[in-house]
């Protein structure tokens with residue numbers, strides 16, 4: 001049966017493009033300007049944080065976050081999951097931290113909170129948790145522990161816009177949180193990302209790191225003045241106070257983002273209903289359906305085999321291809337990062353074997369697109385096919 005179901009559809013709409021075209025007709029400034037600031041303010045108020053910094057990708061958000069954290073806390077260990085995106089670990093390495101890995105909780109796909117706590121030691125500089133595939137990865141126990149030990153907590157919310165823990169949006173619990181607006185996510189600015197925080201120093205530093213490390217990017221006059229006075233031999237417009245990047249976004253991205261944000265909550269509600277329908281109709285003897293759904297908001301259907309059954313797995317992939325249902329094996333990031341060549345020589349050989357829950361996702365976990373206007377009939381047809389295998 002031909003279902004014809006791409007990974008993402010209609011995530012940038014005709015309305016977004018009409019708004020963009022109207023904007024362009026005014027011959028506006030296209031580099032970072034008023035729309036970027038307005039989008040940052042609107043995003044902050046949607047999320048419930050004081051500050052946001054719009055960048056050119058979720059990965060850039062990760063890289064700036066880790067660079068700023070390093071400036072604040074110095075070298076040491078950062079606890080990360082092996083099921084995430086490459087930049088969650090690459091950013092830790094580039095900032096000179098040592099990644100320490102923790103297996104996932106099969107019901108949330110995020111790091112097992114008890115195992116995170118057990119890995120914390122005097123060298124731990126931060127916990128960098130990814131809320132995988134729209135699931136909430138937090139517990140009171142973890143948050144209390146980190147607060148008590150005064151360990152910075154960083155959230156990667158690139159896959160979980162609008163998801164909540166106890167009614168409060170993910171991305172408001174950590175010192176810093178990161179979002180992605182890549183096309184396949186809950187909303188899109190084509191490419192794009194956001195760094196969010198309530199901490200003024202972090203905010204000012206992120207602004208500088210985004211723009212070559214330049215002091216003039218700071219919006220706090222007293223902080224800016226201090227750096228100017230410390231460097232009397234430099235032109236105040238060209239003080240590079242950190243070895244920064246150029247990871248700015250543009251007015252074009254911001255115009256699309258501002259228009260998209262207006263419908264994000266409405267779309268997320270539809271995504272929640274889609275995923276519930278999928279799980280309700282899936283055969284629980286073959287596939288996992290017992291995810292922790294409270295507060296979750298997924299841009300994807302998680303299709304995870306209950307058992308490590310190679311034969312069923314092959315039949316699933318064949319059926320998906322035959323029905324033209326696009327999928328990703330190993331969830332969004334390609335499965336177990338510890339198997340990837342970029343970590344060779346950095347972690348011990350066969351380290352990946354120590355993370356059996358991530359290993360299961362690597363070989364027997366898939367993600368399929370979940371978009372707002374996905375017809376119910378497609379979901380039901382897919383469930384019928386999967387259940388018959």
Ligand SMILES: Cc1ncc(COP(=O)(O)O)c(C=O)c1O
Nearest residue numbers: 057058059085158180181182332
């Ligand atoms: C958890 C996570 N973090 C970071 C990123 C990177 O975002 P981007 O693709 O915008 O660089 C992604 C993937 O897209 C992701 O899934």
